[in-house]
Amino acid sequence: MKEIVNExxxxxxxxxxxxxxxxxxxxxxIHNNMVKARVLEERLIRxxxxxxxxxxxxxxxxxxxxxxxxxxxxxxxxxxxxxxHLHYRSAGIMSTLGMEPIDALRQMKNTAxxxxxxxxxxxxxxxxxxxxxxxxxxTIETQYLIxxxxxxxxxxxxxxxxxxxxxxxxxxxxxDFASCLIWSSRPGNELPMLIIVTNNxxxxxxxxxxxHGEKSITDRAKxxxxxxxxxxxxxxEESYLxxxxxxxxxxxxxxxxxxxxxxxxxxxxxxxxxxxxxxxEEDSLVTFEAKLEAAQILTRKxxxxxxxxxxxxxxEVSQKVKQEPLPDGSTIYDHVYTGQKGKYW
Amino acid sequence: MAxxxxxxxxxxxxxxxxxxVKDIFGEDVGPPLGGVFTATQGxxxxxxxxxxxxxxxxxxxxxxxxxxxxxAEIQFCDYIYNTIDMLKxxxxxxxxxxxxxxxxxxxxxxxxxxIRGSIYHSHSFDxxxxxxxxxxxxxxxxxxxAYGLMIACLKDPNPTMYLKPKALMRxxxxxxxxxxxxxxxxxxxxxxxxxxxxxGDRSQWKPKWPEGLVDYTVELGVGKTVREGxxxxxxxYGRTLPICAQAADLLREEGISAEVIDLRTLWPYDWNLISxxxxxxxxxxxxxxxTEVTNFGEHLIRRTVEELFYHLExxxxxxAGAFVPGVGLADPLEMASTPQLASITEAIREVSAExx
Numbered sequence: 001m002k003e004i005v006n007e008x009x010x011x012x013x014x015x016x017x018x019x020x021x022x023x024x025x026x027x028x029x030i031h032n033n034m035v036k037a038r039v040l041e042e043r044l045i046r047x048x049x050x051x052x053x054x055x056x057x058x059x060x061x062x063x064x065x066x067x068x069x070x071x072x073x074x075x076x077x078x079x080x081x082x083x084x085h086l087h088y089r090s091a092g093i094m095s096t097l098g099m100e101p102i103d104a105l106r107q108m109k110n111t112a113x114x115x116x117x118x119x120x121x122x123x124x125x126x127x128x129x130x131x132x133x134x135x136x137x138x139t140i141e142t143q144y145l146i147x148x149x150x151x152x153x154x155x156x157x158x159x160x161x162x163x164x165x166x167x168x169x170x171x172x173x174x175x176d177f178a179s180c181l182i183w184s185s186r187p188g189n190e191l192p193m194l195i196i197v198t199n200n201x202x203x204x205x206x207x208x209x210x211x212h213g214e215k216s217i218t219d220r221a222k223x224x225x226x227x228x229x230x231x232x233x234x235x236x237e238e239s240y241l242x243x244x245x246x247x248x249x250x251x252x253x254x255x256x257x258x259x260x261x262x263x264x265x266x267x268x269x270x271x272x273x274x275x276x277x278x279x280x281e282e283d284s285l286v287t288f289e290a291k292l293e294a295a296q297i298l299t300r301k302x303x304x305x306x307x308x309x310x311x312x313x314x315x316e317v318s319q320k321v322k323q324e325p326l327p328d329g330s331t332i333y334d335h336v337y338t339g340q341k342g343k344y345w
Numbered sequence: 346m347a348x349x350x351x352x353x354x355x356x357x358x359x360x361x362x363x364x365x366v367k368d369i370f371g372e373d374v375g376p377p378l379g380g381v382f383t384a385t386q387g388x389x390x391x392x393x394x395x396x397x398x399x400x401x402x403x404x405x406x407x408x409x410x411x412x413x414x415x416x417a418e419i420q421f422c423d424y425i426y427n428t429i430d431m432l433k434x435x436x437x438x439x440x441x442x443x444x445x446x447x448x449x450x451x452x453x454x455x456x457x458x459x460i461r462g463s464i465y466h467s468h469s470f471d472x473x474x475x476x477x478x479x480x481x482x483x484x485x486x487x488x489x490x491a492y493g494l495m496i497a498c499l500k501d502p503n504p505t506m507y508l509k510p511k512a513l514m515r516x517x518x519x520x521x522x523x524x525x526x527x528x529x530x531x532x533x534x535x536x537x538x539x540x541x542x543x544x545g546d547r548s549q550w551k552p553k554w555p556e557g558l559v560d561y562t563v564e565l566g567v568g569k570t571v572r573e574g575x576x577x578x579x580x581x582y583g584r585t586l587p588i589c590a591q592a593a594d595l596l597r598e599e600g601i602s603a604e605v606i607d608l609r610t611l612w613p614y615d616w617n618l619i620s621x622x623x624x625x626x627x628x629x630x631x632x633x634x635x636t637e638v639t640n641f642g643e644h645l646i647r648r649t650v651e652e653l654f655y656h657l658e659x660x661x662x663x664x665a666g667a668f669v670p671g672v673g674l675a676d677p678l679e680m681a682s683t684p685q686l687a688s689i690t691e692a693i694r695e696v697s698a699e700x701x
Contacts, residue, residue, distance in 0.1 A: 079411060118443030127442040134410050135442045139430055145399055146434070149407015149415075152368065156413075163407075179400040186395070335444035336479055338502040 021237045024297050030071065030236055031292060034063040034285050035307050037092035040101045043314040044091075044108050044123055045267060045275045052322060053108040056275055058124045059089030061266035062198055064284035065233035068240035069196075070096025072247055073164065075131050079157035083132040083150035085143040085165040088124045089198065090136070097131055102317040112327040118334075119327040141171035144180035144195070151184060151191035151256075160251040166196040169260075170203025172217055184256040185224040192254040194246055195221070198233060200265035205273065221258035233261035234284040236291075346533040347525050350514040352488035353384045353453075354540060355522065356495035357416060359558045361390045364499045368408060370394050371401050371418030377547050381420055382455060382514050386542045387552030398424050402431035402452065409450035410438065414499065419454040421462075422470035422508070429473070435504045436479025451498045451505045456484070457584045457634055458683045459512020464671035466511075467679070469635035471583075474506050475611055475644070481565050482611040484508040486586035488518035490609055493563030501565060508611075510583040524557030568615035570622070574602035577697045578622040580645065581632040582608040585684050589632055592690040601697045611641060619645070620653060627658035630696050634683040637665035659699035664692045 020027060041060040048056040059066060070093040074082045086093065091104055103115050107126075110119035116127045117135075127135035134146060147165035154163050171177065177197075184191040197217050201208045214220065221228040227249065231242045239261065246257040264281035268274055292298045333343055347355065360366035369385055375393040379386030394401055398419055405417035419425040425432075438448040458467040474482050481503055485491035491509075498505035517533070526532035526539075539553040571586070572579075572593045581589045586607050593603040604622050608614055623629045629649060631642035642663040649661045664684050666672075672682045684692075 083407075083411065085407075114443075116443075116445075117441055120443065121441055125441075127445055129442070129445045134407075135438055135446060137434055137441075139434065142403065142431060142434055145403020145431065146407040146410070148400060148404040149409070149413075150411040151407070152404060153408055153411035153413040156367070176399060176403070179395075179397050179403070182395050182397065183400050183404065335440045335442075337481075338439050338444070338447040 020291065020295050020297070022240060027236070027292060027297055030067050030240070031288060031298065031303070032306060033067040033070070033092070033096045034288065035303070036101070036310050037063050037067060037095050038285055039307060039310040039314050040091055040095055040104055041267070043101075043318055044104065047105065047108050047318060048271050048275065052318070053110070053123060055122050055271050056108065057088045057122060057270035058091055058267070061200070061264035061281065061284065062089055062233065063092045064236045064288060065198065065231065065239040065261045065263055066090060066092035067096050068236065068243050069093055069164075072243050073097060074161060077130050077132055079153055079161050080159050081132055081161050083134065083147070083154065083161070083163045085134050085147040085150070085163070086126065086136050087143060087167045088122070088136055088138070089168070090126065090166065091124050094126050094133070099126070101314060102321060105318050105321045106324065109321050109324070110326065111321060111324040113324050118331070141167055141174035141176040143167060144176045147193060148180060148183040148191070151193045154192050155189070155254060162192045162194055162247065162250045164194045164196070166198060168203070169197055169199040169201065169208055169217060170206070172197055172220070173211065178220070181221060181224045181226060181258075185226050190255040192250045193256045194250055195226070195256055195258045196261060197259070198261045198263045200263050202265055202269065204269045217260045218258060226256050226258045228258040228260070231259055231261045233263035234282050234287060236284070236288050346517045346528045347488045347522055347536055348515050348517055349485065349488045349491045350382050350384050351536060351540060352491040352518070352522055353495055353509065354386060354388070355525065355555065355558055356492045356499070357385065357388055358554050359496065359560070360416070360499040361388060363560065364496070365414050366390060366416060366499060367413050368392070368415035369418075370404070370415065372396050372420045374418050379542055380418065382509070382511065383541065384453070384509070385418070387540060387550075398428050399431055402428040402435065405450045405452060406431065406435050406438070406448065409448040409504070410446060414449050416451045416453060416499070419452065421466050422454040422456045423465045423468040425454055425470060426473075432474075432477050432480070436477050439503070440479060447502045448504050449502050451507055453507035453509055455509045455511040455514070457510050457512060458672045458679055459510075459584055461674060461676070461679060462511070462672070463674040467672035469633070469666065470508060471611055471633060472635040472640050474508070475641045480504045480506050480612065482506045482508065483565065483609060484510060484583040484611060485609065486510065486513065486583055486607050487516070487520070489520040489522055490563050490607070492522045493561050494565075494609060496560060496562045497565045500562065508583065512584045513587070516587075523559045523561045524555045526555065563609060565610050566613040566615055568609050568618045569607045570604060570618065571607050572603060572605035574604035574626070576602040576626055577604070577628040577630060577693060578619070578626045579603050579605045579630050579632060579693060580608060580619055581605070582611065583633070585632045585634055585689065588684070588686050588689055592686060592693055595690060596693055601693065603693055603697070614645075616648070623649060623653050624656050627656055628696050628699070629661045630664060630692055631662070632664045632684055632689055632692070634666045636668045637663060638668045640665045658701040659696050662692060662696050664689060
């Protein structure tokens with residue numbers, strides 16, 4: 001799917017964006033990707049509700065943070081590039097990296113054509129070796145352990161590639177999060193890692209305030225001498241600039257940086273909690289669009305048109321996906337091992 | 346005449362100099378100790394990690410995904426249990442990505458009883474590990490195989506689990522590892538002086554590795570018949586294997602001809618070797634020291650019954666560890682908890698004598 005751009009956007013007044021901290025072209029690009037990611041998630045939810053998938057979990061509400069992150073990733077395969085150890089709210093990062101939305105829909109429909117798992121895994125459980133995206137697991141926080149390994153490899157390799165790991169706030173109760181802080185900050189062996197927690201203040205149905213006494217998660221990073229920042233993850237510009245600063249630091253200094261991004265969870269935890277829009281939480285896309293409109297970077301009409309175009313394209317590809325075959329049951333032993341198959345071979 | 350642990354050390358040295366191993370790590374794996382059983386002394390890529398088993402396995406997975414081959418050690422398998430979901434994840438990276446990712450990595454950990462290790466240094470892990478798909482699992486019973494199996498693990502593109510029978514760590518081999526000094530008392534002393542770190546200050550010590558070490562590989566999935574016989578098949582691995590061979594030698598004097606198979610690789614196991622032997626003898630005893638309920642030997646019995654039922658002349662048997670929470674420290678407790686020479690000998694007698 002190509003990026004949908006309204007041709008009329010080039011006729012902006014010269015003063016457009018004067019009060020904003022990022023260039024208008026970049027803001028438009030971010031907005032476009034935010035809309036794409038949001039429409040993608042809404043389409044996935046719709047597919048679930050129409051029984052075109054067994055389960056939905058995703059990240060609507062995290063776009064203001066995740067799209068800037070996706071834009072700043074050094075994408076590629078191998079240690080010259082960034083490694084990503086993501087959790088299941090990262091569709092915005094993947095679509096910004098260039099993932100075709102149809103592929104996310106294929107995973108939701110668990111078709112044989114699902115390029116991430118061949119119909120084996122839940123929606124938003126991505127994996128793409130060509131972009132150093134390690135397989136996403138449903139296990140909470142284990143990605144913080146696996147990220148240590150690519151962090152070590154990046155440290156030894158040198159260059160500017162870094163390891164990026166993200167997860168939610170509830171999972172920080174697992175010891176694996178502490179492990180990541182410890183291993184990434186060993187004296188003399190600090191690792192070039194961007195450690196992110198997107199804090200939506202919920203763990204499924206349990207409020208963080210009922211389980212966590214720490215004032216902020218960054219306090220835990222501070223204890224290990226890790227540079228850190230709390231970011232309003234609903235603010236595009238703040239997120240972009242904080243990520244840019246952190247990633248520049250890591251790429252240059254080869255040391256860890258921790259970001260706690262405070263975000264919204266707009267459709268609840270997953271389909272297990274209904275996946276209905278929660279209107280009480282701030283919608284970063286609404287906030288951002290109001291800014292863009294006020295700064296005369298985009299008009300309401302233009303933004304509506306972009307969303308309408310993405311809606312139409314997502315609908316079209318979802319209909320295509322519905323026609324695609326499911327994996328054959330005879331393939332269950334495929335890829336248990338690299339280069340080998342068979343029950344007991 | 347290398348010990349089993351010296352064989353592992355030499356194989357790891359070969360791995361880091363010839364097979365691309367970049368990290369050998371775990372708790373006390375690096376200098377000055379070089380592992381609590383000395384398996385990693387003198388290795389140039391060895392280093393100490395935080396005391397964090399989940400971190401160790403996670404780091405190994407991440408290194409493997411990054412294309413950086415490593416060997417991670419869990420100091421005793423008794424402490425690997427809190428990493429079970431990490432081992433599950435390691436075993437599914439290739440499968441869950443539908444073949445997109447490979448995960449070359451090796452985990453090694455000492456297992457089993459035999460050193461009076463009490464409750465938390467005597468556990469076995471083969472029953473649990475063989476429940477986790479996606480791994481290849483080995484357990485040597487002698488130094489030559491210890492070397493060759495490690496080389497095989499280090500060349501495999503999949504996660505490999507190397508179980509070290511701790512009771513056999515100091516046992517010397519009867520077969521020469523290619524490149525090691527001669528199998529004489531002088532050769533034994535020479536090897537010790539070359540690669541064993543001295544007691545006391547080791548800060549200036551450097552090993553002198555045998556120059557003739559080679560790519561000697563014991564192919565994964567290939568067992569070995571260590572005693573030939575035609576009346577009963579005994580299948581074992583690790584600590585109990587040499588005891589089974591000893592029992593077979595004793596029983597030969599009683600006229601019982603036992604064939605003893607060293608499985609060497611638990612997954613994938615050498616079913617051809619097992620089944621051919623059972624077809625010949627009609628009787629089989631599986632022996633290992635992990636707890637007997639949902640034991641790996643039970644799987645082998647199930648397959649024996651399903652595929653070889655009409656070749657059997659007696660009920661297939663499993664002799665394994667008692668189903669108790671741990672191995673008690675006192676000598677009588679340990680001896681009663683795991684198969685020993687007397688119980689193995691008696692079990693072979695019983696199966697051999699059972700009337701069809």
